Amino acid sequence: MTTRRLFIAGAGASSFSVLSGCASTIAAPTAPRREGEITSAGLDWAHLEWRRGFEGQRRADLSDGTFLNPIFSGDRPDPSIIRDGDIYYMTFSSFDAYPGLLIWASHDLVNWRPLQAALRTPIGSVWAPDLCNHDGRYYLYIPARTPQHRSIYVIHAESIEGPWSEPIDLGLPRHIDPCHAVSEDGRRFLFLSGGDRVELSADGLSLAGAVEHVYDPWRYPEDWTVESFSPEGPKITRHGDYFYMITAVGGTAGPPTGHMVIAARARSLHGPWEDCPHNPILRTWSAREKWWSRGHATLIDGPDGGWHLVYHGYENGFWTLGRQTLLEPAEWTSDGWFNPRGGDLSRPLRKPLPHLSADHGAPLSDDFSTDRLGVQWAFYDPGANEAQRLRRGDFGLGMRGKGTNPGDCSPLAFICGDLGYEIETEIEVDDGAEAGVLLFYNRRLYAGLGFDARGLVMHRYGLQRRGAAPGGDNARRLFLRLRNDRNVVTIHHSRDGANWTRYGVQMEVSGYHHNTMGDFLSLRPAIYTAGAGEARFKRVTYRAL
Structure with a gap:
């Protein structure tokens, strides 16, 4: 009997389009065998261009x-x-x-x-x-x-x-x-x-x-x-x-x-x-x-x-x-x-099939125009009926509050793999709710910006600090933009989506990972609603830098 343990199965129908490919030959590596050794090109990454x-x-x-x-x-x-x-x-x-x-x-x-x-x-x-x-x-x-x-x-x-x-x-x-x-x-x-x-x-x-x-x-x-x-x-x-x-x-x-x-x-x-x-x-x-x-x-x-x-x-x-x-x-x-x-x-x-043509991955942006969330979204540590907190309407996605802060409200997050990116969203909050955008690692470690009827709330190191109300008055509707550029985070907010104000604190988040906080996770873009009220998210837009 040849080959297959994990891999045996009957023939499956495919919805993909494949062009014929050919096998290729790759030179055998000269892998180092002592700690501290590297290949001659081991530090030459300037040529990388995905x-x-x-x-x-x-x-x-x-x-x-x-x-x-x-x-x-x-x-x-x-x-x-x-x-x-x-x-x-x-x-x-x-x-x-x-x-x-x-x-x-x-x-x-x-x-x-x-x-x-x-x-x-x-x-x-x-x-x-x-x-x-x-x-x-x-x-x-x-x-x-x-x-x-x-x-x-x-x-x-x-x-x-x-x-x-x-x-x-x-x-x-x-x-x-x-x-x-x-x-x-x-x-x-x-x-x-x-x-x-x-x-x-x-x-x-x-x-x-x-x-x-x-x-x-x-x-x-x-x-x-x-x-x-x-x-x-x-x-x-x-x-x-x-x-x-x-x-x-x-x-x-x-x-x-x-x-x-x-x-x-x-x-x-x-x-x-x-x-x-x-x-x-x-x-x-x-x-x-x-x-x-x-x-x-x-x-x-x-x-x-x-x-x-x-x-x-x-x-x-x-x-x-x-x-x-x-x-x-x-x-x-x-x-x-x-x-x-x-x-x-x-x-x-060399690719296993050099001439195959196919898409890879999925969009991360979401305008919440359908009754089902995109496959990218997942709750962190949800309860048995967590999805009941969500509803869809002409406004986009409504999310009922839970807990008192990002650490206990089961944020809705997605995985991304770019070294730099921006996320932007438009949010409207009810009385009793706090909502915003985050880079979320786990319940003990996250960073981002939210707001409620009293004003802005900054999150850093998993701690929160209240800021002034944008524009000097109580805003129930804000645009938030979070940029993570190689672990340096800058946040802007806007009342109209056209004129933006940079938040006064920028953050460095390279330490938000397993070796400082456990759990084997990653730092993920997220939206959240905490408290007793509801927040509505018009859309979430993702853009790699």
């Missing part, structure tokens, strides 16, 4: 047969990818954002279009899900945690576009990062963090045994600069005579050189597992490189007949964007292992 998509958003496809990483800019961590015929599907950790687990589709691994969010019932903060297809049905295995409960859940659907079932609790409180795998004798398993696994029932919706330890991951030298050992993110691929297990070790964030990818193989899914002699097969070797903390990889067969690694990493200097998704070609070696072949990922690589 193509621009919707609203000027950066996109990987350079329209010349090459692409420039990331394939997903912005916070798209822990990618889980499958192949279904000639279509690829991928989703990511969504943490505290709901609707969650937005699924994307692609034909070339570079250009992706959103389908729908699979998870709508809040079950907690979602970490590293696993998307799989087995016997014609789709499954998502979902680690989630709240302060009171943690477990791994499963949802399932007959179609990738849903409807997806309600979550089923599998009762696995001590593990994260599940990976579905089918053994040579047809049994179903979840491989888990820490080198453990558990057998599933035939329908994949319950456990059929106890958790067992099956693998002791390879350990790096003790003098390497890492965060922690933390074996996690196992991904199983069957190719030729072997099952291959890819695991992340070294910690997820922390030092840029910590996160890494190791591999092991076995002739049977039941072991024994043999470590790859080339471990680690992937790692950031120096903080001077373009991409930090590279890890959580999946090996997948591409549309060009070649193989590729899909994984995440932080962009040098931009922890605030979260972990972004990277694509790198891989090759099988004569001894039956595989190596990455992308070399310096600050430079363009």
